[in-house]
Amino acid sequence: MENSGGIQASLPGRYATALFELARDAKSIDKVEASLATLRAALDQSADFKTLTTSPLIARGAATKAVAAVATMLKLDATTTKFLGVLADNRRLAQLPVIIRAFRQLAASFRGETTAEVTSAHALTDDQVTALKQSLRQRIGREVSVDLSVDPSLLGGLVVRIGSQMIDSSIKTRLNSLALAMKG
Template sequence: METSGGIQASLPGRYAMALFELARDAKTIDKVEASLALVRAALDQSVDFKTLTTSPLIARGAATRAVAAVAKKLKLDVTTSKFLGVLADNRRLAQLPAIIRAFRQLAANFRGETSAEVTSAHPLSDDQVAALKQSLRQRIGREVSVDLSVDPSLLGGLVVRIGSQMIDSSIKTRLNTLAHAMKG
């Protein structure tokens, strides 16, 4: 399988590739991707869950039990639930955001799509996401899957990363540019 961007070269990439191959063989790529989206949302919304995944003070067994409970509460598919258990056992939960990004890229490549990382100042509505996908599709010439995240420090606008390209229309960047220009 073609892995653009050297996904396999990184630790999160190797974990993502292993999960992707399991999902591909079981024909559950969409289910795993949906479960990972729930995990990503939980990481963004729950300080406790984020602490669980990043704190070195939480014992391995406690982390494994906690992740199993979270997986059950989120109603994750079996493959993703077991995968989270493996990450907890191997003390790799801190790599979860990067693993999710790499998995999404692998899944998008598998479907013939280009993946884009979109950071906005505020959560985007479904209509805004659809319009953004349409705009990116016209610009790139192929289907685009978007990985959405929110960064309030942008103040407004978007930052879109597609491969090595970056489109930054954030107010934060515009203000910084203006401040730099005014300094002379």
């Protein structure tokens, strides 16, 4: 598979590429992607899980056992579960968010889609996500998958990144622009 040098050049990118190739060969890209989305949600919602993945104080063996338990609890697929074990053994769990993002980009590229990183002030509803995808599809001219995240500091609006292009309609940016304009 042809990948951009940017993804393969980074350590998390190499892990994501290896996971993608395993998933592609096993014809389980969708299952792995769903498991990674579950993991991403767990990282966002659980401070304990986030600490498990980022703390250097947790021993390698303890981290391996803990992620195996989390994988069972979250009902992750076998490929993702084994992959988490490898990350824990290699002390790379802190790279999980970047690996998930890179995997999503690889999977979207494989399907002929473009990935948009969307940051909003509040979680978007399913209807809002559908409308956003449709709007981006019209703008870009191809299918778009979205990688959603929430940043309350935006106050409102969205920040959308598609490749090197960024669309920032957040209230935070508008207020900063207004403050600069008022300074003269």
